[in-house]
Amino acid sequence: MSLIDCIIEESNIYQAIHTLKSNKGSKTPGVNGETISDILKIEDEIVKRIKYDLKGRYTPGMVKRVEIPKEDGEFRPLGIPNIYDRLVQLCFKQVLEPVVEKSFHKNSFGFRPRRSTEHAIATCYHMVNIAKLHFVVDIDIKGFFDNINHKKLIKQLQRFKSIDKKTLSIIKRMLKVETVLQNKDIIQSEKGTPQGGILSPLLANIVLNELDWWIYKQWLGLKTKREYSTLGNKERALRDTNLTEVRIVRYADDFKLFCRDRGSAEKMFKLVKVFLKDRLKLEISEKKSKIVNLRKEFSIFLGIKFKAVKNRKRLTVRSYVSDKARKAILNLIRQEIKELQKRRTALQVLKFNSVILGIQNYYRIATMVNMDFRKIGYIVNKSLINRIGKPSGKKDNKYKLRYKGYNFQVWNVAETTIFTLQAIKFKIPKLFSAKKKIQKEEKQIEIIEIEDPQIRAILRFQKNSTCEVTGKYIAGNDNFYVHRLVPKEHGGSDDLENLMLLDSSFKTLLKSENREDYYKDNENYAKILKTLSKYK
Template sequence: MIQQAIAQVISPYFEPLFSPHSYGYRPHKRASQAVNHVQSCVKQGYKTAVDIDLSKFFDEVNHDMLMNRVGRKVKDKALMRLLGKYLRAGIAERETGLWFESTKGVPQGGPLSPLLSNILLDELDKKLTYKHLKFARYADDIIILVKTKSEGLIIQREITAFITQRLKLKVNESKSRVGPVSGSKFLGFTFRYAQVQIHEQALKKFKANVRELTNRNWGISMTLQIHKLTQYLRGWGHYYLIANAYQLTVDLDHWIRRRIRMCYWRQWRKPRTKVRSLMKLGVSERLAIACGITSKGPCRSSKTKGINIALGNDYLASQGLVSLKDIWINIHYGR
């Protein structure tokens, strides 16, 4: 409640002054807008990316510097004292979970820390704007776009020095790079042939989460399992499927349905239960028996004719399973 109150008072002083290319945690700004802006820059010929990785950004924010930035606009002394107490309240060490006071770092998880990060990094935005650079920033995720690698290397050195010396933040040089935008990762996306694509790391994480949600040994009802999976798919889809990914969604839908069929097969367990369940779902007795008594495991069984008849796409949809392809079509064509 206190964080929210401070944020509501401070925000009007700074929000109108923020860069239009700062997209994180701002009214009427979304990650998709940042991604679309980068795509637009790539289409204009800015195909070299300067990726600057801020090392443990929220842990490294200098309190004195942040208070100075806020104090330039906010003259309410009581409010500034309250903000100072909030910052000095301490942060939890990630490795041990122990709480300790510090002269740097912003507690994460509330509505105030994103605003404070934007206030501090607004000076970086203004530096980039002054140099007439193409860029997008979402909180501490920053990408700068230039036309040549030689230009990018110069910009990288200059901006890294600005961040470390002026803003007193750390840059992870091992993760920072200058190179083709197709090798960049920005908000989980990359850009190839001026098209937005889902980054391979984001896709790998997605598949790992789906595997966990379709664990055949979970021990919950299929209704609940499909419900939890669908919740995840909707959230992931509405974020990532702004990408050029139609064929990918077709392939992922096929893979997800096969995993769901494996879950059904594992839950039915006994051959008699399998045969009865298949027949109840419209499979002929002969085919149901052939499927039910097979020695094939869940993976191979999920590809058989009988199971695909019983647990077809329409049936799984009737149980609430959402299609990523349908989400993609709705995002891109509104139907």
């Protein structure tokens, strides 16, 4: 079973439709003016059409280019495909992501399952507090999404043996799609992938994954003649050499290199500039790229600015909401207050409160968030007085429960209390831990393995859609059973070596009393019975 067969599985397409339906962007029309509502009207026909198109010669429609103004006066180009093409891209993403995800570096955090901006910021704090790397190389890639080299990307995709020629040829067509500019001119894409396409972030990670591993091999991943019992021992030995200590933290195309001294930082700045140009065919923005000494100045990452300050005898991280982010937060809240002034309903207050919660949840990992939000809150309170009126002093039960211990003045609209931005405390960001995530989500994984069509399709693909006892081909995504040789409670994993793809009839057969009477000469069946006996 090829990868394209997994992509055109009906269960995969239906899942993509329902995932896209919950996406806010699904209501944004492309060139043809259609939205998700047009897809939902003829859902079954769309599934058949996708299967037919991808089996034949699928040709993506044109992409609508929109220029989004930035604060610095420049514009960020956004490419919006037609809703049908976005759906096709999502079908690809659902199947491609598990295939390529295993190859990604651990310090890449953008647009990846179970990873977040919190993990990226926590890793930066770790570099300052624990690794004591206080020089940062800030690199800005010039127009990254618009300048991705198609030939290079296809070569990188070809390294994955499971990605077949048919899948590659369709991705090539997606990359070469025509773009309609705002002045109605049409251009052919010779490079880049639309920033706004569903598949684009995954393709971007594939491109920059090569950079991640190259940086890793400069220091921690360097092959040494001697083997070390721990990574710490290896690091100590490497520091006695002339090698350059460097580590990367990346979120999509935004990344930082952490170094021990200015000389190392200057060296890595030059090397990375050459690597990006020669290997990935990308240029850096000299104006926006620089070396930062964290002991003297701030480095900005994902809306948070941080530096190393002296705390008793050692240097530790101190972070704030960035100036640009503070301005954006204030503008957003002012706009929400205007909306609340127009519609003084409980529903509008709930919308306002959800905005406040979203801001608090994101920025609470800045160590000085309390101080930053007090400054913003002072201006917000003035705006509330001007547009809503004087504070009431009454607090509803939801407010009391969420902001217990705070004593800020409050406003009520439609008997609903408005949440307070400055009622916040710093939360220590957590480093990403794959093991903890697996333990925490173990019960969910049990359900996913049985019901999730995407996971089932990938397992079926990896096992060649063949029952490992009978050797017969299994048709359909609902006619097989995935058996763990070593159960989870005994340390069993979801790695391929521990999973067996079986015909669905084995789920009942393996529970029967006379199961030993079947398939007596079959090696795989004997292996299953042996483990069942061992872990009963």
